[in-house]
Amino acid sequence: MDYLGDNAGLGLTAEQTDKVLQFQDLTGIEDISVCRDVLQRHQWNLEVAVQEQLNIREGRPSVYATEARPPAVISDHLTQHIFYTPPTDGSGSGLRGFIRSIFGLFWTVCYSTIFAIFRLGHRFLRGDNRGYITNPMEDVRSFIKSYEEKYSTVHPVFYQGTYSQVLNDAKRELKFLLIYLHKDDAVDTSLFCRDTLSHSDVIMYVNTHFFFWGCNVSSGEGSKVSQLYKPSHFPFLAIVVLKDGRMTIVSRMEGYCDPALFIQRLTNVVREFDVNLRQARQDR
Structure with missing residues (x-):
């Protein structure tokens, strides 16, 4: 003390x-x-x-968490840490895999706005029934329950609230937000969940430094967040933090990584951008 x-x-x-x-x-x-x-x-x-x-x-939303519109999230392309690991089955390795990863990144950076406009027009003309029948809170709870039944109850504490709630809490509490988008049939999903997310050192580091939010991309809530972050490969994780007054994506991780490498990546990002949280605390 x-x-x-x-x-x-x-x-x-x-x-x-x-x-x-x-x-x-x-x-x-x-x-x-x-x-x-x-x-x-x-x-x-x-x-x-x-x-x-x-x-x-315990992963429960704070009393300040709200279902109101979440703060806007921007992508810091200049200083963003981007990590990519090809699928372990070899499908993403070699020249073809390299070209695919570069194309995926190019699409994410340059065409996300065009895609968003197209999607908005499509919803306006034809509607998006999934958006009307989904329950965001239930989607998150269902994912956590399914995850624990299929993989393990040993994992970092999942935030038990919606994407909007966790963004608001991360901004208010001045904490890093680690977003995990889960895809059941991705090549390395099972390996990452059983090997990396269940590791004691990973659990301790994530619980100490982050709000940890996850959802299945097959659900309504997971699909909406996936459309915002545009993952090209899975497992997919992103780190968001308050930077210069705006919630900012400062890192993207795609593909499997072992526990030691995962902690190393997280540590590098936290060390570089923690200064933004310290500055925000001083300004309050």
């Missing part, structure tokens, strides 16, 4: 300092400024602030 000599320059009263130290002890959050910010958002109600953190760790 850090000792707040002279309030560590935070300008707190003695009572507030005591609550910050208690909150730090109860939650294990090491960063004093983060503890202060959480308590401030809860009007210095220690009990409510601690309970909120427990909810988040």
Whole structure:
């Protein structure tokens, strides 16, 4: 536990300092400024602030989560970390696989706007029945249940809310958001779920640094998010963080990677973009 000599320059009263130290002890959050910010958002109600953190760790939406329109997400093409691994069955290797991956990236970067306009026109003219009958919350819960039945209950904590809710929570709580889009029949889906996501080091790292949200692309909610992120290969993951006041995609990962490589990729992204979260905390 850090000792707040002279309030560590935070300008707190003695009572507030005591609550910050208690909150730090109860939650294990090491960063004093983060503890202060959480308590401030809860009007210095220690009990409510601690309970909120427990909810988040269990994957439940915060009391602030809303079904309102999520914040816009932009893609930072200049500094974005892009990782691609060919399918383990060899279908994506060699010159053909390389050309396919380059074409997929080119399509994602240059033609996403055109595709979005076309999709909007198609929905206007013919409608999208799936969008009307789907229940986003149920889609997420169904995915988590199916995942645990098929693979394992040992995995990073899935956020048990909609895409809109997790975006709002990640922005408010100033945390990295790790999005996982699941496709049942992809070559390396089973290997990634059983080998990588169940690894203890992966679980610890993801639970510590991220909100982790996943959904099956065959569901209504998963399909909508897939249309936003345009994955070319699966498993697909993206990292989103508040950067310069906007929720920004700072990394895309496609294909299988073992636990050590996965943690290395996550660590590199967190190290580079954590400065944006620190700056956002100072600005609040």
